[in-house]
């Protein structure tokens with residue numbers, strides 16, 4: 001496979017290169033793509049070095065697949081140009097996620113919807129991916145009515161500027177601000193921009209993308225998304241009301257047997273998921289699984305994942321792997 005990574009010098013792009021190498025994705029030629037200021041820079045991948053090219057050059061080089069993580073505007077403008085050239089695009093931006101003509105895919109859940117005609121495939125938002133990974137097997141078994149989710153999101157979801165802001169604040173140095181407020185020693189209930197309904201775009205992604213991936217618009221999801229000064233991954237406190245009653249041990253067993261999920265739930269040993277330990281891992285970690293005693297058929301749990309891995313790069317590459325294994329590229 002000739003693989004273009006669009007946004008190769010960004011945080012997600014760098015993780016994509018690591019994940020491609022770790023998973024031994026059959027890359028015969030890497031085409032790193034970035035903005036004009038990075039063109040010509042060398043990027044090391046496995047034992048070789050590749051020169052960064054611009055988007056137009058990348059289209060002309062006709063890779064088999066292009067993994068995009070360069071922001072919504074770039075995707076809106078360029079993904080169709082790649083697709084018209086016959087290149088399959090897996091896009092990590094929000095540009096195409098809710099477009100009814102595009103598939104929104106978490107491979108463990110709905111890769112079966114993909115066909116050879118899908119030339120632009122959307123990767124869901126990071127906070128949605130880890131949520132639906134745990135919801136999907138439980139929805140199958142007990143039918144979800146409503147989900148209340150509160151997120152505790154890593155600054156890496158904002159990008160390198162936010163990581164730099166925290167470092168500066170930690171060291172008492174003045175610098176560029178990624179957020180309106182100090183993030184060090186703080187929690188900011190504001191991820192992405194506000195909409196007319198009072199929610200942020202991040203919160204509405206959790207609502208809308210969940211229904212699309214689980215292919216069920218009767219599931220109600222309400223969210224509060226919060227940025228915290230953490231780098232390892234996003235955490236989520238999730239309350240789920242089911243149509244049917246459940247057994248907590250069976251819930252634990254179902255999640256344990258779900259590929260891509262690791263249950264960390266032992267109160268005797270103080271075992272529960274934490275972003276510090278999720279960092280650089282591809283799994284979604286679930287713990288604190290317990291019955292909500294205030295309401296029937298309702299469960300509480302805590303979900304953690306590395307937002308740059310399963311929330312972005314890993315999921316994107318898993319989609320590409322599925323396409324390749326099922327002969328859906330080209």
Ligand code: 2RA
Pocket residue numbers: 125126127153154156157158191192202307
């Ligand atoms: C975040 N939704 O703000 C993002 C990254 N995709 O964490």
